[in-house]
């Protein structure tokens with residue numbers, strides 16, 4: 261039986277990102293993916309939020325995505341637009357880029373990093389014991405791994421096999437979604453009626469039309485037929501606009517569920533396998549990619565025996581609340597899009613509120629992922645928050661903080677006098693960078709914060725410690741996050 265340190269079930273956005281993160285940490289990882297190519301039926305996610313672009317920038321690959329899509333103010337709370345162009349980030353916008361384009365670019369990166377993807381193959385079962393997991397694959401083969409990560413989407417076999425509850429709400433609404441060709445030019449834009457909101461949009465090829473229709477009934481199984489799509493168009497618009505061909509037709513609902521635990525022993529969950537919700541606010545793919553970036557370096561350190569297994573508990577502790585918040589805000593967005601007059605009044609009120617500066621900042625920072633704050637205890641406002649991408653001067657010349665994170669290794673960034681901290685007990689794991697920064701430190705929503713003399717930046721870009729190098733908490737923080745000090749030879 262072939263052995264690997266980590267087997268990832270699923271080569272969608274989450275599984276691919278995790279594969280890349282583990283490969284950067286030189287972990288022997290393999291991805292198991294049923295699709296024979298990265299081709300995706302349907303376009304799914306429409307783009308990336310600011311924090312996801314930042315996360316890709318931290319790995320030096322943001323430009324690949326930016327050049328393939330279109331930067332714009334994409335954010336909306338239940339369709340109420342939110343502008344983030346005044347946010348303190350280099351990426352004060354979203355990126356319009358279909359998931360069907362996003363995935364191949366990410367897969368190319370994973371390929372460059374040398375991660376094998378077993379295509380046309382799926383995980384069909386597994387059994388874990390004290391030292392690892394036997395992973396059964398279709399085609400009567402199996403793999404042995406130290407850890408199995410389920411990035412296998414909303415219907416996750418890994419989640420079910422691990423016996424992890426998927427708690428939440430059953431669907432209340434269903435939407436039909438399709439990409440079609442029509443003989444007549446339809447009425448582009450949104451239309452609201454007593455059933456809900458419907459939308460028709462032109463695809464960038466100029467000839468196909470993207471259709472999203474709220475359905476009257478919930479009791480459907482499987483994808484809709486061409487006839488069902490035609491009937492639904494006629495019932496909303498009074499015509500099918502000469503519907504002649506569908507590239508794909510699908511449906512989604514507002515089912516809202518989250519895994520009770522993101523880990524059971526040697527089995528972990530990330531992405532849609534861990535949290536499922538409707539696409540309102542466009543957060544699913546983004547949350548999955550960020551789960552992967554939180555988990556990758558931790559799992560690598562546990563596999564490398566740099567850190568105890570308990571480090572993996574911080575993955576659930578940090579990411580479960582983020583997922584719960586996404587579920588919560590999508591429930592609110594669904595409620596706000598109810599078509600009746602009372603909800604319309606509520607929507608008008610929310611539109612007015614979100615037109616004010618402070619509410620706009622708070623909600624936009626939440627949707628863009630820029631306000632994520634892991635609870636790492638009391639301390640400097642940066643603690644647990646994302647490190648801003650400051651321009652700094654180092655002995656090697658000018659650079660920016662995100663460039664220091666390209667290899668997914670932790671950094672102790674010293675902005676004070678050099679030479680006052682002995683990094684040697686962690687030098688094999690943590691890079692000490694002496695640097696200078698002359699500007700202000702500004703965080704989304706919080707605004708300007710006092711510049712700390714030094715910060716420890718985790719590989720996911722979150723601040724694990726901030727303060728004076730003489731602070732006795734610094735060695736403790738380094739040991740907590742990156743393993744015990746290596747004794748002097």
Ligand SMILES: Cc1cc2nc3c(=O)[nH]c(=O)nc-3n(C[C@H](O)[C@H](O)[C@H](O)COP(=O)(O)OP(=O)(O)OC[C@H]3O[C@@H](n4cnc5c(N)ncnc54)[C@H](O)[C@@H]3O)c2cc1C
Pocket residue numbers: 269270271272273274275292293294295304305306307359381382383384411412413414417437512530531532533539541542543544545546547548
């Ligand atoms: C209509 C629609 C619009 C959306 N819009 C947005 C948006 O604008 N922004 C946004 O962020 N998100 C959006 N989403 C959500 C987004 O598509 C998902 O959150 C995202 O695809 C999750 O990525 P994932 O890798 O976790 O799971 P998936 O993309 O579901 O990937 C799971 C992978 O696992 C594989 N797999 C399945 N079973 C097995 C198995 N047994 N063994 C091995 N592999 C397996 C599958 O083939 C698949 O490749 C939208 C979704 C829909 C339906």
